[in-house]
Each structure stands twice: as C-alpha cells, then as structure tokens.
Amino acid sequence: MILGITGGIACGKSLAGNILNEEGLPIIDADEVSHYLTKYDLKVIDQIIDTFGECILTSHGQINRRMLAEIVFASPTERSKLEAILHPKIKKILSNVIEYGRRMGFNMVLVAPLLIEANFQHMVDVIWVISSEERIQAERLRKEYKLSEIDAYRRISAQLPLREKEAYADYVIYNNGSIAEFKKKVLNTWQLSLNEFKKAKKVVQANKKK
Secondary structure, three states, rough: OOOEEEEOOOOHHHHHHHHHHHHOOEEEEEHHHHHHHHHHHHHHHHHHHHHHHHHHHHOOOEEOHHHHHEEEEEEOHHHHHHHHHHHHHHHHHHHHHHHHHHHHHOOEEEEEOOOOOOOOOOOOOEEEEEEOHHHHHHHHHHHHHOOOHHHHHHHHHHOOOOOHHHOOEEEEEEEEHHHHHHHHHHHHHHHHHHHHHHHHHHHHHHHHHO
C-alpha cells in the first residue's frame, strides 16, 4: 500500500511521517526532494535564478530558501512560476521511487504538502489529510519559524483550504492536542488503513476471478 500524507502547513504532516518511519515504514518526503533539487540540480537552480533574479541568492551563491519562500507566499503568480519549475521534476522522482516500491511489494509513505494541488494524489492508494485548528497552525508557525502573526496567517491562507483538502481524504487526522495523542491517532489510523486496503484488494482479486 502506498499512503499519501498531506494537510495544512504546521499541521503535523512530517511528524506523522516520522511516527510511521519509526515503525519501519519507508518515507518519501516531497519537500526533501524539493530541497535537493534547489541545492544540487544545476538546471533547476539556473531556472529559478532566471525567473526570480540573483536577489534570491545567498552570499555563497546558493538559493536562499527563506527569501524565496517570502516571495512565493506573498504572490500566487510567483508561486505558480516556482511550481512550474519544480513540480514536474519532483513528480518524476516520486513516481520512480513509488514504482520501485510497488514492484518490490513494499508499504510506503509519501509525505507531500501539495499532494492535491500538484495532482500527485493518483500516485497513492490511500490519502490522509492532517488537519489542525487555524489558530494552532499560526501559533506553531510563529514559534518554529519566528514569523509575525500576519506572516503566519498569510502562509496559511496561501494554501488550499483544509476543508477542500479534507474532501479528498480517505482519513482525516486532527492534530490539536499533545504529541502522544497524535501518535496514537496516527498508529491506529495506519492499522485501519492497511486493514481496509487489504480487504478492498481481496474483493478486487475475487471479482477478477469471476
């Protein structure tokens, strides 16, 4: 089974992935793929510089991801430009890894903040949306990234509303309490997801034999 985890910013997507990784499940993180591309893929780096200018470079000539984030979160047009550069390459890498996992019969987890927006949802079998109250999202963003309240809410509003993401979900997990509570929810939902997926797979196989 290939599980796709998405959700809102600062809702706990990566934490959910880490919890499952501790249980031995291989994790593919779309953000880590994006970080790799913007740091090491020279074609991607050149495209980003051509699009946004050398102002987004650090003094060492690397892409300043924080500055780039400020630009794209402030403008849907600029965000679309960056996504047009990154998403095709990210999708190709993710597809290759997932295809290998399917051939080997692995259970795998894809953590992708833009699973729905980037149309990656067709690569996975089951979709989880990790959701939180907006005020809790903003509080986490202020603490973790030292953002102002205005910037925190700007980043939240720049994403697809959680209600719209939840409409795509097979399971929605709310992360408004303690880490211990969230971990219990994640592990319980994983077992439920796996059991339901196996049942559905058996039904499909039985129908094919008819």
